[in-house]
Amino acid sequence: MTELDDTDRALVAALAAGLPLVQEPYAEIGSRVGISETDVMARLRRLDDTGVIKRFGLVVQHRELGFNANAMVVWDVPDDLVGELGRHLSVYDFVTLCYRRPRRLPQWPFNLFCMVHGKDRNAVRAQIAILNEETDAGRYPNAVLFSRKRFKQCGARYGAAKETADIIPLDRNDRQIINNLQGGFPVCDAPFAEAGRELGLNEDEMIRHIRGMCDSGVLSRFGPLFNAERLGGEVVLAAIAVPADRFDDVAEAVNAHPEVAHNYARDHRLNMWFVVSAERPGRIDEVIAEIEAETGLHVYPMPKEEEYFIGLKVTV
């Protein structure tokens, strides 16, 4: 720890709002703190050298500059290779953070995180493609999580960096909300107040409990559950019987297709089950043909022929 004296502290406080936009900013700061321009510069240099000041200059508000999209990209990298890959990724200037974090098995297999910023989601996706290609990171299982809107939402939570226990205790009101509000949230001017009336909770209590459950990860999110097929996308489940000794290689080949959204190992002769989704009609058949060509294995497509129920509701 670097020792700061009272003058250093006063200097840091005076600079917290930024450097004065005048011709001689250090003289101006010095006069505010009661020291000379030379003393200001000497102290700033020392603070800079010792790392008390991380960076001196522009602190960028990404959103205000039109960097409206940012994504957290995560990979599951073998532990002995994660350090080297992290160093490669952090070289790119569009990567603003790169960390190794603990896995949370089984629901969170990823151990390498980085943030990628760009003007829009397509730009960010293109940058992620560059990372995956050039550093070979794309050979590992990975996922892209775009950031939420800036207003406080209950967005997708994956519990990645959370240190909380796996199972979260719920109070009576939390249970009420989960059991009664997995659907039917009204579309009206003040929906939390309206939904709360039936549960005996006021608007403020509703928002507080829902926010609490979002923050703890009990709720993945609070809002609409969309039906991808109704939006014109096609989604097909498919399965492969993979010889045990080729399992990891085949998983890699299958996962390399961006159209493959989920892939699960299951204990059956058909031991690999994955979901292929695409917007363009016919694309799914192409992807399946590509996977067959790459692996030499038969892919069994299992498209939905009729849907009887999609509930996904739980009771607690």
Add this chain to the structure above:
Amino acid sequence: MNKVNWVPRMDETDRQIIQATQEGLPLVPQPYHAIAEALGLQPADVMARMQRMLDDGVIRRMGAVPNHYRLGIKANGMSVWDVADEHVRDAGMELGALEYVTHCYRRPRHLPDWPYNLFAMVHGRRRDEVEAQVAEMARILGPRARRHEILFSTRILKKTGLRLGA
């Protein structure tokens, strides 16, 4: 029971609303007004469009989306059933009505390798709980189910969320 292939007309504004809400509603007293403000729309327009998406089934439902793992529901079994074609619709509706069945679909058989045409996902706290639920499902279907199996997931190999309206 839903037809799988019907796609309603959606315009650019609908897509903007989807993008703005697919990760959750703003947790403020007037969430639809907040979305309207963020997108430069009238609140009444946002509400009318979201209500239409609900009516059309573009939004399956709206409200709390629980994380099964965080609630301790960690076992997921895909139960698969061979049901004669003339019974499969009734069987699907009966299984789909069970509280622990989260998805239920008819899918094609691939004979001789894969004789099953009805799929029902079952979630539970532990494997034995899922097995007990599947045993109950087998009792409900009776002789209509010629054979069945449970495929438990053993490893997640890839999981990226479906991103909509991009």
